[in-house]
Amino acid sequence: MANKITTENGTETVLRTENLNIYYGKFLALQNIWLDIPKNQVTAFIGPSGCGKSTLLRCYNRLNDLIESFRAEGQVLYYGKNLYAPDIDPVEVRRRIGMVFQRPNPFPKSIKDNIAFGAKINGYRGNMDELVEQSLRQAALWDEVKDKLNQSGLSLSGGQQQRLCIARAIAVQPEIILMDEPCSALDPISTLRVEELIHELKEKYTIVIVTHNMQQAARVSDKTAFFNVRTTETGGRNGYLVEYDATATIFNDPQQQDTKDYISGRFG
Numbered sequence: 001m002a003n004k005i006t007t008e009n010g011t012e013t014v015l016r017t018e019n020l021n022i023y024y025g026k027f028l029a030l031q032n033i034w035l036d037i038p039k040n041q042v043t044a045f046i047g048p049s050g051c052g053k054s055t056l057l058r059c060y061n062r063l064n065d066l067i068e069s070f071r072a073e074g075q076v077l078y079y080g081k082n083l084y085a086p087d088i089d090p091v092e093v094r095r096r097i098g099m100v101f102q103r104p105n106p107f108p109k110s111i112k113d114n115i116a117f118g119a120k121i122n123g124y125r126g127n128m129d130e131l132v133e134q135s136l137r138q139a140a141l142w143d144e145v146k147d148k149l150n151q152s153g154l155s156l157s158g159g160q161q162q163r164l165c166i167a168r169a170i171a172v173q174p175e176i177i178l179m180d181e182p183c184s185a186l187d188p189i190s191t192l193r194v195e196e197l198i199h200e201l202k203e204k205y206t207i208v209i210v211t212h213n214m215q216q217a218a219r220v221s222d223k224t225a226f227f228n229v230r231t232t233e234t235g236g237r238n239g240y241l242v243e244y245d246a247t248a249t250i251f252n253d254p255q256q257q258d259t260k261d262y263i264s265g266r267f268g
């Protein structure tokens with residue numbers, strides 16, 4: 001998995017979709033998606049409910065495989081290698097490309113074991129205490145939990161639980177972290193902490209974040225993709241990519257009228 005793809009401005013592309021169509025049964029949820037995700041940057045997905053943001057995110061780590069009616073046409077490339085090729089192991093894909101969900105979902109285990117569990121399954125043979133500390137530090141949670149590592153992960157506050165889930169994602173040493181509305185269940189202070197964390201994490205990781213919060217997209221991301229839904233003659237609702245650009249351009253000088261309307265709160 002090592003073909004380099006470099007764009008005009010020199011940034012390396014880690015994930016690329018080419019002519020991607022995604023179906024659930026006969027329903028075309030996402031149509032003709034061409035999108036490059038740059039390495040060590042934060043890319044935000046925005047758009048109205050049902051436009052396919054979570055669907056696309058799940059495509060990047062083959063989480064849609066678990067949905068029986070799911071079908072993809074076109075390509076999802078990771079360093080130029082098709083993630084849906086028959087020789088690709090989806091478990092390895094999910095190790096390299098981790099996911100943090102909307103609702104914090106720690107395992108009903110101790111704080112320490114929340115981190116150790118995935119690492120052990122993935123064959124980690126190093127010093128577990130070190131890995132736990134390092135992951136919790138990177139997730140900006142260490143100071144708050146270092147004296148209670150044996151307490152249940154579920155005993156933490158929502159914001160702490162979400163940072164624990166981020167620590168758990170980091171512990172298996174992924175390259176990309178996908179985040180689907182990671183702050184929508186958090187209070188404003190926890191949200192800010194997670195946003196600061198995202199800012200720090202992009203030094204080491206590539207991040208793709210779905211958010212309904214325009215200010216958050218503007219604050220945390222380098223690039224923003226705006227998706228919308230198109231109603232077809234037969235009443236279907238197909239998601240598509242309207243505009244993808246530097247975040248500053250999307251928010252200050254969007255090229256498409258639909259983007260202007262969306263970011264100014266006129267629909268969605």
Ligand SMILES: Nc1ncnc2c1ncn2[C@@H]1O[C@H](COP(=O)(O)OP(=O)(O)OP(=O)(O)O)[C@@H](O)[C@H]1O
Pocket residue numbers: 024029047048049050051052053054055056067069237239
């Ligand atoms: N498992 C599934 N089976 C069938 N249809 C699905 C499934 N998951 C999503 N869909 C449909 O695909 C479309 C895109 O859904 P998706 O969840 O990706 O949207 P979204 O942009 O993440 O929306 P939201 O902002 O509400 O989270 C919707 O019409 C949805 O009903």
Ligand SMILES: [Mg+2]
Pocket residue numbers: 053054055180210
């Ligand atoms: Mg969603």
